[in-house]
């Protein structure tokens with residue numbers, strides 16, 4: 001690969017991985033399977049190795065994903081505390097030869113007189129418990145590895161985590177040791193949701209018309225960060241602990257430490273084994289790759305650790321992983337079944353996705369009838385035929401995917417599928433986006449599925465939160481009452497009463513819900529617009545950065561790229577959106593309907609990063625001065641017109657007033673530029 005291509009690919013990978021990390025750790029709704037994620041990360045690692053000049057300290061290869069919650073619906077903001085010891089992740093592999101390579105590397109540093117502790121890799125969310133004088137003192141999530149969210153109140157509601165440790169029956173107190181445990185220690189492990197609790201929770205959610213969790217890991221992590229500790233208690237979470245840390249701990253081996261923890265009443269898995277060589281490790285892996293399917297909880301691999309603690313210390317850590325442990329990950333479970341037919345579905349962005357109809361088959365606890373085939377290229381790579389026997393796997397998404405064809409079972413009764421040339425809904429000739437290998441229906445303004453898809457998205461819970469299902473939108477669309485999101489706000493009672501089955505009460509409820517929705521904060525309105533690639537998190541980032549829709553619309557590519565986590569692809573999409581007259585027209589109509597198109601001072605609290613700070617602004621900024629003032633207020637600060645001894649910062653843009661600068665200098669008031677200000681509100685240490 002040429003150097004310039006490598007650069008572009010590195011940027012691309014970083015963007016995709018960061019977004020996937022956010023979806024996994026913060027939103028609890030992963031977009032990639034673990035395997036896909038790991039492969040992308042490995043590609044990035046090897047490119048950075050080849051071109052070290054392109055490796056930056058903020059690369060996802062250099063840091064662990066962050067689960068810190070900020071302003072999320074149904075979760076609260078937690079107090080944060082620094083970790084006493086960084087909370088790292090594990091290097092992982094899908095290949096036993098890499099476990100051998102791990103062992104070889106260790107032998108080079110510590111010789112060959114050591115053993116391994118092999119354990120199940122629990123598929124949950126990491127937790128760090130501190131016990132002081134035998135009592136549970138604090139529970140922190142991994143956070144970004146350095147600082148974690150304090151979830152102690154929630155953890156106190158997990159039934160197998162003791163509030164107080166037990167004294168083992170064989171413990172004899174002495175002058176030297178009055179209690180069996182150290183005065184203070186940390187113990188780390190995993191909070192997970194057993195399959196039974198997971199199925200129950202998802203059933204409830206489906207009944208309540210809430211989206212089900214994709215897997216028990218997401219369910220565990222989402223539940224741990226709930227507002228109400230009593231609800232947490234009902235979720236059936238469990239904990240398993242696997243790593244003790246502290247000063248001067250009296251243990252020689254990891255196994256001994258875990259046995260001690262178990263004797264104090266802490267939950268430690270008994271499904272572990274001290275192995276002496278790679279053969280023993282391999283047979284442990286093989287055994288559990290089969291037996292895990294009978295376990296009442298999800299596991300995604302085996303963790304192999306050097307057992308002797310002094311040798312662990314000698315091996316030490318990289319920025320991201322311990323050198324004394326590695327994870328061997330199991331491949332996702334697969335099922336073999338017959339492909340009956342393929343539907344071609346149009347989404348709200350116009351992308352046409354082939355979806356397979358399958359002979360129902362059991363996979364990881366559920367019956368699978370449909371699976372995604374991604375795009376035409378994928379169908380070609382798989383050389384898939386209707387009537388073939390195909391392998392299905394569950395990835396991060398709820399819809400499983402087809403990963404292969406079993407050619408040995410191919411019969412005569414097969415036919416080659418034909419990816420349509422025209423939109424299955426409106427008949428427009430499809431166009432292919434080479435970069436994404438997807439086919440699109442370009443008829444954005446006339447394709448009914450796309451129009452309805454955008455309307456459904458606009459009203460959805462995380463967007464405008466208006467109570468209306470797809471059926472309602474179908475009815476309104478079919479009667480030509482709505483076509484554009486702005487049409488919703490012009491609906492009248494008499495329009496609704498012409499719809500089949502609508503009574504005054506239901507119409508009133510719908511209209512009230514629409515009326516209420518104008519209060520939805522700007523970042524959600526921005527998300528509701530359905531700009532391609534602008535998901536919930538990106539909408540929040542851009543809203544915070546620019547403060548208003550006018551500032552976003554006026555931004556050039558350079559200013560868009562300057563916002564946190566906005567890469568080329570997202571910036572291009574936003575830029576293009578605001579260059580379409582029809583979109584500007586929709587926004588103008590929505591503005592007239594009273595929707596919020598700017599961050600509102602006082603109304604919308606984005607953070608407390610400027611709490612107690614008085615800021616004077618002077619000069620021109622990348623956004624209007626009013627938007628800048630709104631940003632100050634939204635982050636807890638106070639704007640003042642003139643510099644005095646009480647001023648915390650003079651925020652100077654381009655061409656600031658010389659008088660203000662002079663006054664600030666004479667009073668020793670710190671002068672900051674827009675970049676520093678943005679770092680402050682994004683909580684970047686000064």
Ligand code: IVH
Nearest residue numbers: 088089090119120121122126190242303322
């Ligand atoms: S030991 C310094 N042991 O898997 C890291 N981790 O993908 C020590 N995990 O971050 C971690 N089961 O959250 C360890 N038996 C086990 C584990 C385990 C699950 C998690 C843990 C880790 C992640 C890495």
